[in-house]
Amino acid sequence: MNPNRLEPIEAAKQFISIYFPYCQGAILAGSVVRGKATETSDLDIVVFSEDTHSSYRESLIFSGWPIEVFVHNLVSYKDYFESDRKRARPSLPRMIAEGVSLKNEGILEAIQEEAKQILATGPELWSVETIKIKRYFITDALDDFIGSNNRAEELFIANILAELTCEFILRTNRRWIGASKWIVRSLKEYDEAFTDQFVEAFDLYYKTGQKSEVIEIVDKALYPYGGRLFEGFSLGK
Template sequence: MKNRPDPIEAAFQFIEKYFPNCQGAILAGSVVRGEATETSDLDIVIFDKVLSSFRVSLIEFGWNIELFAHNLSSYQFFFESDCKEARPCMPRMISEGKTLKDTGVLSKIRKEAKNLLEQGPEEWSKEIIDMKRYFITDALDDLIGCQKRGERIFIANKLGELVSEFILRSNRKWIGSSKWVVRSLVHHDKEVANEFVDAFDTFYKTNDIDKIVILTEQVLKPFGGRLFEGFSLGEK
């Protein structure tokens, strides 16, 4: 992060320049968690008297900034939609972020965010679990049967998404995308996360799928294993 001002100082300057009268402001993301890299940006959430929520990407004070603006009720829609998808991006930012400004509104909002995170996502029904088992089985069979390296790569990508989702959601844990796949797995179980990464890393390096097959079958086993015969969707 050479030639850039301190992230917290830059965030304060940004708020003072553009939203000096806002009701609340929070700095979130990797810079707050101590995980910033050369390409990290500043995730800033403000609460102000705006008509509706909006998001803006810009560059100020040497930093790429992602601005999320809300009024004192609009954020609740994003809390609900994030939790419905089991990816609590906004609740996590609010709960973990550093306060830049607060006129007394953040305590209630932070409490809402923390409660949602602690509750975890909605429990999967048996019907959903069976549906997910079927699609994982289908992707695993495709991976085993495929001999074309290019196709195999993208089948493995899809299977990785499905398996990581299954591990987390079947345990009522939050999921993530991109780098948050691994972070979410680590938060749930470091040993499982290491097995997951090792299985797919081995495949990408050597084209050997054995560890992926073993991992997938271990994940499905407590729920009945692979599922193909007898599965139906929408049949009455």
């Protein structure tokens, strides 16, 4: 961390006082709140202002800190809650539920409770048809992975296979998913021991080219739902 810049909460409070002095509420979220900040971490700030006509996101530098600010009015955040719930990536609910209050004119408690309820309820359960579709596309990627002898192509197939399999494991167990670093974080929240096995299998492949552990772990994920799927599958018929 840069020793010359303000502490995260103090910097965030000063930012709010200058840029959003008339807002009704503001929350500092992200890695600095979770105690997992790195040298490149920014300040994620959610602002609630009744003067805001439409939601927006903006990236700024303030007092040496990169800041991502997410601005909502007192209603617009609900649409984002619903969108995040449907896509099973609770970005805004998580920020609000885990965040630290920077300013509160009596509105944050109810909004944070909404966010916590969404997180506790979890995403929608996948339908049988959705599971079949996902099994097919995982099988397709796995077959490509097994049959490929082109290292460059394999690397990208492996990336897709890892992401599809993580999504399948989490959604079939009605757990939230994520993107980028939140993929493995979401998997760890579900089952830390399994996550270790998953990461080790793919890490071994990336280091040595050995595919067997990856194939085994993907098959293990598919097995409770009927295993690989190719023959008889149709879409849009």
